[in-house]
Amino acid sequence: MSKSLARVVRTLEQAGIDAQVLAMDMETRTAEQAAAAAGCGLDQIVKSIVFRCETSGGVTLFLTAGGNRVDADKAAAVAGEPLGRADATLVRERTGFAIGGVSPVGHPAPIPTFWDRRLSDFPVIYAAAGTPRHIFSVAPDALLRLTGATVADFIA
Numbered sequence: 001m002s003k004s005l006a007r008v009v010r011t012l013e014q015a016g017i018d019a020q021v022l023a024m025d026m027e028t029r030t031a032e033q034a035a036a037a038a039g040c041g042l043d044q045i046v047k048s049i050v051f052r053c054e055t056s057g058g059v060t061l062f063l064t065a066g067g068n069r070v071d072a073d074k075a076a077a078v079a080g081e082p083l084g085r086a087d088a089t090l091v092r093e094r095t096g097f098a099i100g101g102v103s104p105v106g107h108p109a110p111i112p113t114f115w116d117r118r119l120s121d122f123p124v125i126y127a128a129a130g131t132p133r134h135i136f137s138v139a140p141d142a143l144l145r146l147t148g149a150t151v152a153d154f155i156a
Contacts, residue, residue, distance in 0.1 A: 004097055004130030007106040012136065015105075015146050019138040021129050029100035029132045031066030038126045038135060042066040043118055046127035046143070048102040050091045050111075051075060051083040059086055059094045061111045063104050063127075063149055065118035071156035078114055078152040100132045104147050115149035 001009070005021070012019045028034040031045040038045070045066030050059050060079045062070050076083045088099050096108045104113070104127050119125055120140045127143065129136045144151075 002131055004101065004103075004106075005134050007096065008103045008130040008134075008136065011106040011146075012138075017138060017142050017146055019136045019142070021134060021136045022126075024133050024135065027100075027132045028128065028135050034126060034128070034135055035066060038137070040124075040126060041122075043068070044122050044125050046104055046119060046125050048095075048104050048128060050086040050095060050102065051079070052086040052090055053079065054082040054084050056081060059090065059111055061095070061104070061113040062116070062154055063113060063119065063143075063147065064116035064155065068116055068118060069156040070154055074154040074156075075114070078150070078154050079112065097128070097130050098132075101128050101130050101134070103128045103130045104143060104149075106130060110148070113147045113149040114152045114154055115144055115147070116155055117151055117153075118155070120144070120151075
């Protein structure tokens with residue numbers, strides 16, 4: 001088991017979250033790939049979108065439904081500062097994961113996180129488990145609690 005996957009599994013277990021980690025035969029780097037692999041609707045996929053905070057130098061994580069796009073202006077408004085593109089190096093440094101496998105949990109340090117309301121419309125959602133071939137299924141309310149995310153309007 002990779003270190004990234006192990007970190008996600010450990011985080012879920014320590015929180016007592018009833019989640020099923022799934023190893024896929026195909027890549028799950030994109031929401032479309034993950035939905036096809038899981039056999040679910042596109043909006044049941046949790047996209048982890050990381051932005052660079054221009055003022056504070058930190059990062060902010062936006063968890064959105066697979067078919068939705070983050071609106072940069074709305075995202076900056078909810079984050080309370082201008083946001084910019086986070087490159088692959090910054091994403092890995094701050095989340096501990098490579099792009100294409102960024103999990104909403106298991107980061108080395110807490111990250112301010114915002115939640116797309118659409119994710120709460122389903123009994124089960126699927127999120128990256130730290131690798132391009134692993135995802136986990138979870139109840140939305142459990143993931144929302146674990147991430148400490150703030151429900152906000154940041155969708156285009």
